[in-house]
Amino acid sequence: ALFKGPAQVLNRTYDYIVVGAGAGGGVMASRLSEDPHTRVLLIEAGGSDFLNINLSVPGFAPTLPGSQFDWNFTTVPQAGLDDRIINYPRGFVLGGSTSINQMAFNRGTRDDYDRWARVTGDDGWSFHKLYPFIKGMDTVTPPADHHNTTGEFDPAVHGHGLLPISLPGFLLPTDDKIIETTDELPEQFPFNLDYNSGDTVGVGWSQQTIQDGRRVSSATSYLAAAFNRSNLDIVVNTHVTKVFPVGSEGHKPVVRGVEFAQSADGPLYTSKATKEVVLSAGSVKTPHILLLSGIGDAAYLSSVGINPIVDLPAVGQNLQDHPYLRISWLVNSTDTLDNLQRNATLAAAVLAEWQTNHTGPLVLGGGSQRAFLRINDSDAFFASLGTSDPSAGPTSGHYELITRNGFGATRQALPAEGHFFSFTIAVVSPSARGNITLASTDPFAAPAINPNFLANPVDLAIMRSGIRAARAFVSAPAWSGYILSEFGPSADAHTDDELDAFSRNNTDTIDHPVGTVAMGKGVAGALEPDLRVKGTVGLRVVDASAFPFIISGHTQGESTV
Numbered sequence: 001a002l003f004k005g006p007a008q009v010l011n012r013t014y015d016y017i018v019v020g021a022g023a024g025g026g027v028m029a030s031r032l033s034e035d036p037h038t039r040v041l042l043i044e045a046g047g048s049d050f051l052n053i054n055l056s057v058p059g060f061a062p063t064l065p066g067s068q069f070d071w072n073f074t075t076v077p078q079a080g081l082d083d084r085i086i087n088y089p090r091g092f093v094l095g096g097s098t099s100i101n102q103m104a105f106n107r108g109t110r111d112d113y114d115r116w117a118r119v120t121g122d123d124g125w126s127f128h129k130l131y132p133f134i135k136g137m138d139t140v141t142p143p144a145d146h147h148n149t150t151g152e153f154d155p156a157v158h159g160h161g162l163l164p165i166s167l168p169g170f171l172l173p174t175d176d177k178i179i180e181t182t183d184e185l186p187e188q189f190p191f192n193l194d195y196n197s198g199d200t201v202g203v204g205w206s207q208q209t210i211q212d213g214r215r216v217s218s219a220t221s222y223l224a225a226a227f228n229r230s231n232l233d234i235v236v237n238t239h240v241t242k243v244f245p246v247g248s249e250g251h252k253p254v255v256r257g258v259e260f261a262q263s264a265d266g267p268l269y270t271s272k273a274t275k276e277v278v279l280s281a282g283s284v285k286t287p288h289i290l291l292l293s294g295i296g297d298a299a300y301l302s303s304v305g306i307n308p309i310v311d312l313p314a315v316g317q318n319l320q321d322h323p324y325l326r327i328s329w330l331v332n333s334t335d336t337l338d339n340l341q342r343n344a345t346l347a348a349a350v351l352a353e354w355q356t357n358h359t360g361p362l363v364l365g366g367g368s369q370r371a372f373l374r375i376n377d378s379d380a381f382f383a384s385l386g387t388s389d390p391s392a393g394p395t396s397g398h399y400e401l402i403t404r405n406g407f408g409a410t411r412q413a414l415p416a417e418g419h420f421f422s423f424t425i426a427v428v429s430p431s432a433r434g435n436i437t438l439a440s441t442d443p444f445a446a447p448a449i450n451p452n453f454l455a456n457p458v459d460l461a462i463m464r465s466g467i468r469a470a471r472a473f474v475s476a477p478a479w480s481g482y483i484l485s486e487f488g489p490s491a492d493a494h495t496d497d498e499l500d501a502f503s504r505n506n507t508d509t510i511d512h513p514v515g516t517v518a519m520g521k522g523v524a525g526a527l528e529p530d531l532r533v534k535g536t537v538g539l540r541v542v543d544a545s546a547f548p549f550i551i552s553g554h555t556q557g558e559s560t561v
């Protein structure tokens with residue numbers, strides 16, 4: 001049952017208490033409750049309005065960060081970004097960040113998972129061992145416009161799982177030019193039939209968590225399948241403030257207690273799991289809850305007045321995220337998505353079309369094609385920077401380019417005139433590491449978030465390569481007569497120093513924080529390879545915090561695996 005507050009669940013007994021209903025928690029609550037004898041409580045801080053129209057219309061995704069469905073976190077000043085503070089969106093509603101994200105659906109690469117296996121010492125995380133589960137996760141459904149998708153993906157690498165995905169359901173005039181470019185410049189921009197095969201490298205059609213023109217989230221898929229189960233209770237509008245020991249086994253605390261409240265000044269409640277507590281509050285809030293609970297670096301916790309119960313220095317450390325920016329060109333066309341933002345009558349008409357048929361441009365998620373690319377001669381490139389290749393291996397890109405049939409910029413608004421084509425450029429194999437620490441011991445206060453963007457010069461060098469590759473892409477013959485000129489502040493940036501200045505001034509987060517309670521050996525790891533929190537009994541972390549390395553693509557897919 002779904003409850004708007006904790007009153008009804010306080011006197012019930014649960015085998016598992018899952019904290020957070022995002023990519024990880026939605027799947028955990030759904031899978032655990034498949035056994036009718038297993039009683040599961042899922043606690044979500046945000047609300048239950050996951051079918052709100054703004055969360056359903058794929059084209060409205062850009063309006064969700066900063067809305068009531070966002071935690072509205074910000075970072076600490078970023079030294080690598082000219083000391084700018086940036087917004088750090090995280091979903092605050094059933095579905096978590098899968099309810100507010102850009103819907104790109106990505107699996108990790110062969111090399112991404114094999115690196116996880118190496119650093120955890122557990123072959124179960126290798127691509128080979130994971131592949132049957134990965135393949136069984138999604139089902140490719142027809143695109144909203146029902147066009148023939150032969151040649152746009154490889155059916156052989158997809159299964160019949162609970163997560164519906166689809167190819168872009170509204171074709172754009174730039175689609176052909178993008179695919180033609182892969183014919184014209186195949187060495188630099190090879191076509192990749194399916195970037196979810198384990199090898200992302202190349203240019204391919206986007207696969208997105210969209211079905212019949214509507215957003216798919218962990219709430220519309222996994223949780224919806226479980227809503228009517230009598231052994232699953234879901235409580236929304238309820239913040240977990242800490243977890244606590246209910247006893248000890250050997251020298252280890254048994255952390256099966258959960259404390260929660262509806263507001264900073266409201267009453268505190270507790271509940272105890274008979275088997276396990278599963279933290280799935282995401283890469284910002286899971287380490288936050290652990291630190292508030294006294295699970296973290298003992299010396300640090302004592303210094304801020306929290307009694308340490310487990311000394312686990314890795315909690316909150318190893319934050320990795322993908323920095324991105326955008327560049328745009330003026331184009332010789334009026335058929336771009338810019339019209340939707342400028343013309344209220346047209347915007348109303350396409351919304352009416354979406355409401356009636358679930359078709360039209362609003363069925364599009366962010367970017368109909370994307371390219372994961374490697375730097376040429378990468379060994380020499382990274383050696384010249386005094387380092388080794390930060391990517392997981394040859395199936396992983398160093399940077400990603402995402403196409404956009406319209407204006408795109410992280411810091412400039414749509415100009416009043418002109419039509420545009422843009423690339424989003426992201427560093428997908430970053431070297432920078434940041435952290436999550438406490439700004440206050442008040443559980444309702446946000447933690448201090450430091451992704452440390454572009455603090456490592458290697459990330460700046462990859463960003464430069466990405467910008468130069470984007471320019472090379474639109475210089476292919478397919479674009480002649482269409483691309484007029486590069487637009488905005490990037491147009492004047494050519495030397496390394498100019499590109500770096502542009503990057504520092506325009507980089508933002510593509511919203512993929514991971515690794516803050518990572519699996520790993522020794523003190524570098526907070527979790528055992530089976531996701532149990534080291535030094536505890538009865539406590540697990542199942543969300544993107546657990547990734548020991550960020551994958552070289554978008555992160556919702558792995559948070560679901």
Ligand SMILES: Cc1cc2nc3c(=O)[nH]c(=O)nc-3n(C[C@H](O)[C@H](O)[C@H](O)COP(=O)(O)OP(=O)(O)OC[C@H]3O[C@@H](n4cnc5c(N)ncnc54)[C@H](O)[C@@H]3O)c2cc1C
Pocket residue numbers: 019020021022023024025043044045046065089090091092093094095096097098100101102103104105106238239240241280281282283285286289366510511512513542543544545554555556557559
């Ligand atoms: C704006 C945006 C765009 C993105 N675009 C993409 C994309 O296109 N493709 C992609 O693959 N990935 C994308 N991502 C990232 C992807 O959505 C996340 O990697 C993924 O959802 C992480 O899953 P998670 O389970 O770790 O956390 P989340 O999905 O964030 O879930 C955490 C849940 O825990 C809840 N919670 C937190 N604290 C508490 C507490 N104290 N008590 C109770 N509940 C709590 C939260 O409200 C939330 O519901 C995007 C993310 C954002 C924010």
